[in-house]
Structures are given as C-alpha cells and as structure tokens.
Amino acid sequence: MSEHGSAHEGLSQLARAGVAGVVLGFTMFLIGMFPVIVNLNLNPGVGILQLIVILFGIGVMTLGGYIYAYATRHRAMPHRLREKIGLRLLATGYVVCAVSGLADVLGIGSHNIPRGLPYFGLWQSIGLISGLLLIAIGVLLYAQRYSPGPRDEHRPTVDPLDSE
DSSP states (O other): OBTTBOTTTTSOHHHHHHHHHHHHHHHHHHHHHOGGGGTOOOSSSOOHHHHHHHHHHHHHHHHHHHHHHHHHSOTTSOOOHHHHHHHHHHHHHHHHHHHHHTHHHHTOSSSOTTTSOOOOOHHHHHHHHHHHHHHHHHHHHHHOOOOOOOOOTTSOOOOTTTOO
C-alpha cells in the first residue's frame, strides 16, 4: 500500500457502495432465478417468494447502478435533461419489471392465484426483460459523462504585467 492510500483512490466510498449494491443485487437476482444454486428449489415452477427475491435483486441492482452513476458524475454541473430522462426510465423499467413479474399475484396474469399457482410464462419473461432493458438505458443516459467542448487555444491572452 502506498503512503497516499489504497489502489482504488479514484473511486469514492459512495461509488464503491454502488458497485457493491450492483454485485449484491445481481447475486440475489441469480439466486431468485436459479434457487438450485443454493439448494433452495422447494417447489416445481416459480413461487411467489422466488418472484419477490428476483424483483428485490433487480431493485438492489437498480439502486446500486443509480448510486454509482450519481457518485461518479460531475455534481457541480446542473442536471441535464438527459439525466432526468434517464432517471425516469430507470424507475419506469423497475415498475415494468415488478408488474410483469407479479402479474399473476396482482390478478392481471393468465394464472391468477385463486385458480392455481403463479406461472412465470413467456409474456412475463418478455416484460421482465423489457423492464431490464429500460433500466439499462436509463442508467446509461443518467451516467453519460459530461464532456466540455474544445477549448479555444487561438484566443489571445493579455498579460497585465507586460502591457506598456
């Protein structure tokens, strides 16, 4: 370790927490999608608890991505329209994921709870993937870096000390 700190001097604590949130959320998402990884495959098909774990993992990933993008942006600059649109797309994508994932539980799916077990079918998968794409587009729009225009180097400078 050098005398100036760790090797990760470029990332702030908030940015590191965002990355940790993305990793934790992805791990939770994988456990929800494939519970056999941790030997928790309790019932055939997809249960309500499994759907909730999937959505919670997506939520933690989304929040971690937002925190990382917020921590690494130029906070002194005013918010741009692109960033506001990205933030709203991020939230809309999570709502699309939640509604499509819990469609049967909410009563808008084809396999409602009183008639049978929830079924994670093709349309719900398409809705979940669409929501994830909206979240990814939102994070990319929000996190796109500010790049100022090229400086005008041909502008004459006036030195008050040499002006006679």
